[in-house]
Amino acid sequence: MDMFLQSLAQGLLIGSTYGLISLGMGLTYSVSGVINFAHGDLLSLGMFLALACFTAFGLDPYISVFITFPVMVAFGALVYRFLIRPLVGSHVLMVIQLTLGLTFIVQNGLLMTFGGMSHRVPSKIEADLILLGDSVVLRSALAVAFAVSVALAGLLYFVLTRTDTGRSIRAVHQNAKAAALMGISVDRVRTLTFALGVGLLAIAAVLLTPGTPLHPSQGLRYTVISLMVMVLGGMTNFAGILLGGLLFGIAEAFGTVYVSGTSGMIVPYAMFILVLLLRPEGLLKRRAS
C-alpha cells in the first residue's frame, strides 16, 4: 500500500510536467496544424541551456530559467518565422520531415557542444525531501515541478478563456479566416503560440533537470512521450492533454516500481496502445479548446 501511494504520488508529480510539455505541442498543433517532431530535442536544448548557465555563471536552474525562458521564446519565434511558416499550407509530410531534420540539428549540435557524456545540473533543492503522512517520501524538486506545472496550466487556461490574446488564439484554431476578418493577425498568433510552446519547454526543462542525467540523445524519448500524451488527450483538447500527462506519469511510475528493469518502461507505452484501441478519439471525447 505504501509503495502504491508512493508511486501514485510520484507519477502524478512527474506526469504534470509531461502534461505541460505536451500542452506546448498541442497548442502549436491546434493553431497551426504543425506537429513539431523536434519538440523533445528543444526540451533537451532547454536542459542544456540550464547546464550552460550553471557551468558559466554557477546559476541554479531555478534562477537561470529567467534567462533561458526568453531565449527559448525568441528561438522558437525564429524557427517558426524562417523554417515552419514557409511550409504552412503545404503537404503535412513536409513539416514532419523538416522537424525531423531539426531533430538532427539540435541533437548533434548539443553533442558537438557538450560531448557525449552524461551531465548533471546541480540545484540547491535537489537533495531535499518532503514527507507526506508517514509513508510517502517525495523529492522537493518533484513537488516544485508539480506546483509550477499546475500553476502554469491554470494560467494558460485563464489566458485562453479570459483575455483577448487567448481568445484570438482560440479563434485562429477554430477558424483562421474568420479570425483574420476580426482583425486578428493570424500569422502573429501562430508565431506567438509556437514561440510560447517552445518557451514552456525552457520551464519544463528546469523542472525535469534536478536528479535527471542529461544526454544529447535524450530528445527523441521526450518527443515520443509528448506525442503520446497529446494523442491520449485527443490532440487539441487541452484538459485531455493534461490528463494524458498525468496518466502517462502514473503508468511510468507504476511500471518502474512494480515491473523489474527495462520492461517496466514499457508499461506507459502499453497503456497508450490500450487507450488508443479503446478510445481512439482520446481520453475526453468532447472536443473543447
Added chain:
Amino acid sequence: MKPEFFTLLRSPAIWLVLAFAATMPLWLPPYYLGIGVLTLIYIAMALSWNIVGGLGGQISLAHSLFLGVGAVFTSALLLKFGINMWVGMLISAALAAIMGVGIAWVDFRFKLGHLSFALITLAFAEIGELVVLGWDFLGGASGLYLPSDKGDLLAFQFGGAKGYFWLALVIAAGCFLVNFAIINSPLGYYLRAIRDNENAAQAVGVALLRNKAIAMAISAALTAIIGTAYARYVAFVDPYLFASPAVVIEVVLIATIGGLGTPFGPMVAALLLVPFGELIRGNFGGVAPGLHYLVYGVLIVVVILSMPRGLVPRIMDVMARRRAS
C-alpha cells in the same frame, strides 16, 4: 507491369553500372570498401522504406522494428536455438511482413492520416527498442555477439568486406527492382493516389487497407532481410543501432533529401551522403562527433525549403529545361 519495367531491364546502362559496382571489391582499399558496404546497405534501406514512405506518402518510423526483427531476432534464433541464419532470415522477413500488415491495419482502423501515422509508428518504434533492451532473449542492453565469420555461405557467412559488398549489392539491386516494379504496376498507381488524397482514392474504389498492407508487407520483409545482412556484417547486434528509431529517421532524411516517389532520389542521396558522412566521421569524428548528422539536418532543412520535391527531381527538372532551351 508496364513496358517501362522491361525497358529498364534491357537498358545497358543499368547493367554497366552494376558490373562496375561488382568489380569494386577487387580494387577498393579496405577502408573505402567498408564505406561501400555501408552505402549499399543504406541505399537498400532507403529504397525499401521508399515503398511505403515515398510511393505511399506514409512517413513510417516503425521500420526500426523490421530492421530489428531481421537483425536481433534472427541472431537470437541462431544463438539461442541454433537456427540457421538463412532460415532465420526468412522467418524474420515473414514476421516483419505480418507486423507491417498489423500496422497497416491499425492505420486503417483508426483512419490515422499522414500525421498520426508518423506519430504512432514512432511510438511503436520506441516500444520495440524497449522490448529489445528489456528482454534477455534478444540480448538486452548489452546486445548479441555473432560467432566469428568463417566464410561459410551455408551459415550466412560471407567472409570479409568483399563478400558483404557483393551481398549488399545484390540486396540493394533487388530493392531497386522491387521499387521499379511497383511503380510500374497497378499497386504503384494506387499508392500514389493514396498519397495524394486518401479520401479521393477511396472514393474512386482504391482499396486502402489492401494496398497499404501489401506495400507495408513488402517494405517490411525487405527491411528485415537488410537487417540480417547488416547484423551478420558487423557481427555485433547493438540494440541502440538496430532497434532504435534513430537509424530509420536517418534513412527518412536521406530519402527525402534525394526526393521521394522515384527509386532514383533515395538511391542517389544515399550514394552521396553516406560516404560523405563516413568521411566526415573518419576525419572529424574525434573533434566533432555528430558533425555529419548535423550536416544531414541542415541539408534536409535547405532541401525542404528550397526544393520541396527533393534533389533528384530538381536536377531532372533543370536538365529537362536545359535540353528544351
Added chain:
Amino acid sequence: MLEVVGLNAGYGPVNVLEDVTIRVDEHAFFGLLGANNAGKSTLINALSGTVAARGGRIMFDGHDITGLGPEKVVELGIIQVPEGRLVFPQMSVIDNLMLGGYSKRARGQRRQRLDEVFDLFPRLAERRSQMAGTLSGGEQQMLAIGRGLAANPRVLMLDEPSLGLSPLFVQNIFKALSDLHKAGLTILVVEQNLHLTLSHATRCAVLERGRVVVEGAGDELRNDPNTRRAYLGL
C-alpha cells in the same frame, strides 16, 4: 466613401474579377447581385484584404487601401460578415462578440457595442453563454452580424446573409439591416436573392462573370433586361 476602380483579382491561375468599378457612397445600402461564380465573394474578400488585388485600386475616404492586410482593413472600420457565417463554434456567444470587438478601433467601447447588439437581437442575449456551434442557422447569422457590429464598422459588408435560412429569418435579417442603415450605417450586401435585395437596397450593381454589367437604383434595375440576363443566363 468606398471606391473600387478597375479591380482585377483571382485565385491561382484563374482571374475572377476583371476591371470591376463600383462606388459605395456614405450611408448607402448597396446591393451587389449576381449568380453563382459571378465573383461577388471574391470582390468582398478583395475589399477585406483576404484576396490580393492584381490590378486596379481600392479607395476608402480618398485613401488608397489596395494591398492592405485584413487586420489593417478592419482597423479602418471595413468589416465583413463572411459567407457561411463562420462563427467560432466552440466559443460562447459572448466570446464571439468579444472577438468581434478585438480590433483597437473597437476595443474601448466594446461593452457598449455589445449592449447595442443585444438590443438589436434579444435572442443573442438569451443565449449569451451558449456555445455558438449549438445555435440554429438563423441565430448564427444574427451572431455573425452582431460580431461584425461589435467591430464598430463604418462599412458593414455581408456575404450572402440569406444563405440556408428560412424565409422568416431572412426577413428578420433584412429588417435588421434596414434599421441599421436608417441609423446611419453604410451597408454593402452581396446576395443571390434578387427581389429582397432590390427592395431594401438604395443602390445596386449586378456582376456577371467578374464584370459589372448594370448599376443603378434598385427600382431601375428591377426592369433592366441585363439584370435578368445575368441571373438567368438569357
